[in-house]
Amino acid sequence: MERRYLVRTFGCQMNEHDSERIAGLLEADGLAPAGEVAGADVVVLNTCAVRENADNRLYGSLGHLRPLKDRNPAMRIVVAGCLAQKDRGEIQRRAPWVDVVVGTHALPGLLELLRRSRDEGPQMDVREYTEVFPSALPARRESPHHAWVSVSVGCDNRCTFCIVPLVRGPQRSRPLGEVLAEVQRLAREGVVEVTLLGQNVNTYGRDLTVPGSARRSRFAGLLRAVGEVEGIRRVRFTSPHPHDFTDDVIAAMAETEAVCEHIHFPLQSGSDRVLQAMRRSYRAERYLAWLERIREGVPGVAVTTDVIVGFPGETEVDFAATLDVVARARFDAAFTFQYSVRPGTAAATMDGAVPKEVVQERFDRLVVLQEGISLERNRALVGETVEVLFEGEGRKGNPQGRTRTNKLVHVPGEPGEQAAAPAGTFAEARITAAAPHHLTGELRVPAARV
């Protein structure tokens, strides 16, 4: 009987990418996807320590799996990802029915760990060093036309709220030739859009610099080189650190046609005092000046951001500074987070916890402000014709896709018209309406392939 697997992903894009690799490894071993947990021979929970309540969610899921495992002891339960890396022996102590704990650097050995767990009992590999980049493993991609490409792992910064340096270690970059070979292979397989992934993607290559020569980023060169790969029409990247967004990167974006006009530019706070406590290396005015430089250098660029509300010690004055910067920055969209403690981070031991109701009230004000700005920016596009890469059906069964600026476009219409926009195709759409989080458009008739 065919063996089946299920991978559950909790978390960030890096995790989604790892999940595709986990699925690829299991399929290379002859397993097929299972529709639900009960039908799976191998269940993988791929965890993310960055997200709120990650451990509660993990142990909750493991609790649900326990009776299934009792009924079917041959079922393998795997915990992978950042929490596996961080919590190590804790997972097997609290959930001894887990068969394999595999850290972020040990994914290539997953099949061997599974085999050994059958013969020898529970296995754990949470090594500290990446020998093989996840991208070098087989993958079962969620989309035939889009691929994640990991260009670096780890981070050399020490932002006090962030668990990444602890679980992913210092930055290690993949050699350029290896990244390019992968992108070329993806293009041959029909991929038209790649997202370059790194925890601090724009310091790519700093660790590859020849000893003795100046430490510098090679990210601009990477963007140019990937943008020239035949068949790749869109290049995206995430996540950059504002401090490392240098002029050569802006020039590479402006001069490389395939590199999309979208930048995720994490602000985190508009208060200099809080930025300092977060150990972010810029201050509000500097950030705004960089933003201006980016907008001048890359016409039509859309800018999104992250903002944390309620960092320890944040006062009403600090929060007012955040609202002020958000109002001045005019982001296209913002991912807003309520601060929550990540055990192991420097911020976890800071005094000055902000009461939950205060955080909620500030958060609500921020969301109202940003939604108004997002709506205004989207409304400015009504009447324009934009290139859309369709990615399948959205809610209500209508085709949806993304602009180069990463805005979601829904295209309602007659079934005949919609058939002209299957997933993976580019077409032009005229924007007819706007909402804070999406646009509505109509296909140019006849549908214009672009």
Ligand code: SF4
């Ligand atoms: S730069 Fe990003 S990944 Fe690195 S420590 Fe700061 S928030 Fe975490």
